[in-house]
Structures are given as C-alpha cells and as structure tokens.
Amino acid sequence: MEEKIIKQISLFAENKPGRLANIAANFRKAGINIRAFTIAEAGDFGIIRMVVDRPDAAHEVLHDAGFTVSETSVLGIEMEDVPGGLGKIADVLGDRDINIDYAYAFVTKTEKALLILRVSDIEAAIEVLHGAGIKLIDMADIQEI
Secondary structure, eight states: OGGGEEEEEEEEEESSTTHHHHHHHHHHHHTOOEEEEEEEEETTEEEEEEEESOHHHHHHHHHHTTOEEEEEEEEEEEEESSTTHHHHHHHHHHHTTOOEEEEEEEEOTTSEEEEEEEESOHHHHHHHHHHTTOOEEOHHHHHHO
16 A cells, blocks of 8 residues: 555745746756646745655755755546546545545646545545556656656
C-alpha cells in the first residue's frame, strides 16, 4: 500500500510577482521537473502544491531558498479522459465515506488523465480504489511522465 502513496510538496509563499519564477529557477538549477501543480490564493499569501519527479530534493532546494515547505501524502489516480471519469472515482470514495480534501488533475500523452487527491483516509482510499479496478500511480510513474 505504501508504494502507491505520492509525496506532494507544499509551500507557503508571498502572493507577489516573481515568487513562482524564483521557485522555477531553483528547480531548473537543481534539475527538478514539476509534473503537476496548483496554487490556492489566500490574500497576501498563497499555497503552492506540486508533484515533482524528485520530492526529497525539491524539499531541500525550497527549504534552502527560504520557503516554508512541507510534504503531504497524496494519491495519483489514472482515470479515463471522458465525461464521467472523475464521477466514477468520486462515487467509489463517497460510497465508503472517504472525503476528498482537494484535488487537481492533468492530461497525459496517453489519452488518460491523472488526478492528484488528498483524502481523509489514504489507506482506505487505496483499498477501495484498487478493489474498484481503478489504477493508482506511484512515484516511478511520476518520474516517467
């Protein structure tokens, strides 16, 4: 079960021009590739959540650059890129009373979409999604995207 958990990097950053460019420049220098990300604005600050190919290195790079950084366990789910693809996953989790705290998605070259989820009970979510035949991705998959 543990191998299906993806490390997400989260950081708290001032909401001002150049902050994202600074993060990207630090990653470029370190050879870290962002696979997916989202930004949630909260007034003068924002929370940037991202999945990267090398999360431990990303954490270190951002911490050394002065950012407040944390790691969160999330799930990566492969879903059909068709109407109802997300609904199937939400139904499976909702039927087991597993809450989706937040989500973001992206489309891959393989005509599949990948969904990143933070859920209320990650172990139960892995079990129920696997039981429903829904493919979970792991860090090796993230590195190959």
